Amino acid sequence: MITAEAHTKIYVEGHGCSASFADTEIIGGLVQRDGYQIVNDENEADVAVLVTCSVKTVTEQRMLSRIRELSSKNARKVVVAGCLSKANPDKVLKISPDLSLIGPDNLPSIIPAIEGALSGKQVISLEPSKLVKLNLPRTRLNSVIGIIEISSGCLSSCTFCQVKLVKGTVFSYPEQQIVDEARSLIAQGAKEIWLTSTDNAAYGRDSKTTLPSLIRKITTLAGDFKIRLGMMNPLLTERDLDEFLECLSHKKVFKFVHLPVQSGSDRILKMMQRGYSVADFETIVSRIREKIPSVTISTDIIVGFPTESDAEFEESLDLLRRTRPDVLNLSRFGARDGTKAADMDGQISSEEAKSRSTRTTLLSKDIQNELNARWIGWKGKILLDEVVKDAVVGRNYAYKPCLIQNPKKLGVSANIGSELDVEIVSATSSTLRAIPASGQRLP
Numbered sequence: 001m002i003t004a005e006a007h008t009k010i011y012v013e014g015h016g017c018s019a020s021f022a023d024t025e026i027i028g029g030l031v032q033r034d035g036y037q038i039v040n041d042e043n044e045a046d047v048a049v050l051v052t053c054s055v056k057t058v059t060e061q062r063m064l065s066r067i068r069e070l071s072s073k074n075a076r077k078v079v080v081a082g083c084l085s086k087a088n089p090d091k092v093l094k095i096s097p098d099l100s101l102i103g104p105d106n107l108p109s110i111i112p113a114i115e116g117a118l119s120g121k122q123v124i125s126l127e128p129s130k131l132v133k134l135n136l137p138r139t140r141l142n143s144v145i146g147i148i149e150i151s152s153g154c155l156s157s158c159t160f161c162q163v164k165l166v167k168g169t170v171f172s173y174p175e176q177q178i179v180d181e182a183r184s185l186i187a188q189g190a191k192e193i194w195l196t197s198t199d200n201a202a203y204g205r206d207s208k209t210t211l212p213s214l215i216r217k218i219t220t221l222a223g224d225f226k227i228r229l230g231m232m233n234p235l236l237t238e239r240d241l242d243e244f245l246e247c248l249s250h251k252k253v254f255k256f257v258h259l260p261v262q263s264g265s266d267r268i269l270k271m272m273q274r275g276y277s278v279a280d281f282e283t284i285v286s287r288i289r290e291k292i293p294s295v296t297i298s299t300d301i302i303v304g305f306p307t308e309s310d311a312e313f314e315e316s317l318d319l320l321r322r323t324r325p326d327v328l329n330l331s332r333f334g335a336r337d338g339t340k341a342a343d344m345d346g347q348i349s350s351e352e353a354k355s356r357s358t359r360t361t362l363l364s365k366d367i368q369n370e371l372n373a374r375w376i377g378w379k380g381k382i383l384l385d386e387v388v389k390d391a392v393v394g395r396n397y398a399y400k401p402c403l404i405q406n407p408k409k410l411g412v413s414a415n416i417g418s419e420l421d422v423e424i425v426s427a428t429s430s431t432l433r434a435i436p437a438s439g440q441r442l443p
Contacts, residue, residue, distance in 0.1 A: 008035075008118070010036045011040070012027055012038060013042070015052055019104075019147075019198070026138055027051065028138065028139030030137055032139055046118065048079070049079045049081060050078065052083060067092060071099060078099055081101075087166045100117060101123075102126075103127070103166075104152075105131050105152060106126065142385065144384075145194060146194065148181050150200065151197040152171045152198070153169050155202045156275065158273055159271065160333065160336065167198060172209070182221060183221050186222075186225050189417060190225060192385060193228070200229055200231060201239075212246070215247040226253060226383070226397075234260075238280060238283075255295045255397055257295060260329070261323075262302050263301065265316065268308055278315075282322065297323070297325045299323070299329070300328070301329075307346030313356050317359070317360065320364060328360070368429035369428070376425065376427055381397075390406055391404060402422060403434065404433075404436075421437040422437055
């Protein structure tokens with residue numbers, strides 16, 4: 001066994017969803033706890049750890065390219081972690097048979113994998129595990145944001161998705177341990193508590209609790225913070241909608257909801273095995289907006305699903321026009337290994353999928369421009385949570401990103417974690433531009 005020494009340097013890089021970034025933080029914490037030094041420059045590292053994502057074909061290609069780049073230096077000194085290592089280990093090992101692989105449920109294996117990399121021994125740990133990823137050491141990526149994965153896996157069987165193949169059926173983490181994790185993160189200075197999983201609405205379906213119960217318990221914690229909720233399948237969201245709406249109304253919960261509809265065609269939704277109808281989705285959105293008119297609604301659309309006709313694609317556009325989401329995560333269908341949709345007849349050409357993607361993007365930007373323009377003139381508090389070059393970004397109560405350009409020239413302290421009263425003076429499809437409200441310039 002290689003004994004960890006402070007001068008042994010480890011580079012950790014994460015990609016993908018918020019759950020993947022939570023894994024990245026935990027890996028960093030385990031590495032640091034074992035006595036290794038984490039560095040920000042891959043060229044300084046003795047071992048590189050790459051936490052991967054495999055949700056889309058284009059993402060997989062980007063991950064494989066990054067693995068090639070890192071392994072070209074020394075494949076024995078690279079550990080590939082995350083979803084791609086488990087979803088497509090053969091593709092990863094084709095780059096180099098010497099790579100070590102760690103699955104998303106095998107995070108404690110990172111230390112043996114690093115020890116193996118240092119001694120020239122390959123470690124592969126992809127076996128199923130009921131690992132509760134709570135109360136583990138972390139190296140926080142953002143001091144303002146505390147990411148808590150509340151469960152692994154899901155209850156859905158979507159024909160286009162690899163997640164169920166990688167993470168299995170839902171395994172909800174113990175409610176009290178999640179609350180304890182939130183309390184700890186708040187004590188460390190976290191102002192945003194992100195509750196994340198493959199499907200937050202599935203939380204507790206395998207145990208004796210529910211997502212609303214968990215939210216209520218976290219909101220009772222002392223401290224100045226807000227909860228940001230992750231993705232929720234409309235099928236399960238509908239079942240606890242009344243309780244969920246009460247939780248969403250709480251002052252300690254961002255007015256932000258991510259409900260991926262995926263298609264505006266009921267036939268395509270059935271082929272996807274989503275379990276709900278277009279009308280179901282519209283009812284949920286209507287109920288949420290009735291309760292909280294200024295809520296931020298985020299959704300997902302896949303264009304070019306097998307056999308999707310021109311008319312069915314138009315149904316997706318019509319759905320966007322009716323529901324007017326603030327955020328659209330758009331994907332062109334890509335066949336994922338091991339999924340039912342990969343073998344379906346009627347695959348749509350890449351040219352047609354690209355054309356549909358372009359049209360959807362243009363429509364979405366028009367909608368988002370109109371929705372964000374309504375915020376111009378709004379005054380209120382934002383929480384500063386990110387510094388980007390010559391700007392600072394904050395979030396308002398609806399989790400809208402508010403950009404302040406050249407904060408120093410405006411006399412604004414750019415310390416993340418602080419609150420600032422601002423006025424929105426302009427908007428784009430993705431961002432609100434803010435200035436300090438009258439009398440709020442800071443030294």
